[in-house]
Amino acid sequence: MRNIFLLTPILFFGLSGCVSEENPKIDAADSVNIPTQGLSTPNTYPGMNLVWADEFDGATLNSANWSHETGNGQNGWGNNELQFYRPQNTSIQNGHLVITAKKESFSGKEYTSSRIITKGKQQFRYGRVDIRAVLPKGQGIWPALWMLGSNFDTVSWPACGEIDIMEMIGGNGREKTVHGTVHWEHDGKHAQFGGEYSLASGTLSDKFHVYSIVWDATSIRWFIDNKQYHVIDTTPAQLDEFRRSFFFIFNIAVGGNWPGSPDGTSTFPQHMIVDYVRVFQNN
Template sequence: MKKTIQFFCILMLTAGFISCSSDGGDGPNPGNGVAKVPIPSTGYTSPNSYTGMTLVWEDDFNGSVLDAANWSHETGTGQNGWGNNELQYYRSQNTSFQDGHLIITAKEEDFGSRKYTSSRIVSMNKKQFRYGRIDVRAVMPRGQGLWPAVWMLGSNFQTEGWPACGEIDIMEMVGGQGRENTVHGTVHWSNNGSHAEFSGKKTKSNGTLADEFHVYSIEWDATSIKWFLDNQQYHVIDTTPAELDEFRRSFFFIMNVAVGGNWPGSPNATTTFPQHMIVDYVRVFQKQ
């Protein structure tokens, strides 16, 4: 995610501290008995195929639980709020499924010394990819202090750390203050040992990213990464310089909804809970 990376979970476990874990021990939530979440019926849908490319992996979230072959939960508060002074406690119970959609719910509730809960899922050590077209169809939450993200970290993250592993933010949105109409696409890397980043954004002329489904995409190869909103390119980076070699390696996925933090700021009296990020599918296409 933008600004300071959320990579402290693994580092703390390696150091012998316990503040977060994969699948956390608090159990999956299939959504049974949970009130229905309103799911928009409108919005952009991406193609099922692209010329010269093959669909190599997808998760369309048609089950009732998180597919353990694809994803794990990361739980807890991380260190220093996952490196961003975030306010939520990540729990697997905040992940549910409805009508073929993954739903990550941010709630205002007391748990683990925090006032908010949410979920964070990762494909680390399960699904990783090097290059391709990635499409994620989703509806964003809304409200001051909400910070949804779909992003990637280099698969060598456990050994190299951040930012040397590289980070690709497919989409981020910060809620409140008129910001919910803007998607951000960013990369982070190590430039001779120092953190570097390059970011672009796209602001909708009408409505917000919470009103209906949009498709957030990247096209990534050995020379560049391009960002798209509903198949309209809005950002690109040339990755041919040697210091950007991080982006010629494999990456895994992360999806989460943070509450508060350095970038969005804290919720306030205008923020209503619960809030939901609704994901229809994640697809990866690669050249034939």
């Protein structure tokens, strides 16, 4: 993928730490119309067991699964991002996780959003991951559903490895394209390999799509709505990062080196709506 400056530096530049989950009141302006259209995937696959899922059916974000990361980090999480991450921009609505990006002044920043992680709570090595989501839209909007190696505290990035299940860059006709990428360390330097898929019509904000990876000891494959669009052979020794456990990160960034800043065409609030995340592993 060209000109990528990914979200990972959030974890390495001025990490603010985790705060306890709250149940903030949902303002009328933050309530969303949840689409009814789009693919749903099964909760069983032949030869695999469902080992973990969050269907977001409770009244609040499940603190047994997720923590919040907050703030703007150093140099906008290393990417010159413009948002301040807050727990208040996460809500559970009608059985869906909603992460909301807003244009509002807070703590010296002009935008707010949320970033949630399963670090220290849920981590996985291999399997199939399905995430059903509707994406936000607009210039400067950068939603991501991704994973980091659980050992990043000790080896740092990119040696911990990163698996981007889904990234989308808003504006300029880019909202029909999903990106899937891995990042790792090779000879002491950052290496990456990515692919993308564009819808024949419409955008990724129109309805639900399912973003998936199938990951084992030899490869990672990326899918959208069960259509494979990218694969990497992970058997080389320098890709050993991808034979260890990883945790999840869901967020919307605003601005940054890759998407650029919002402009006069951007509208707020913007929402990423997640119906479920499911992890399956071989019997």
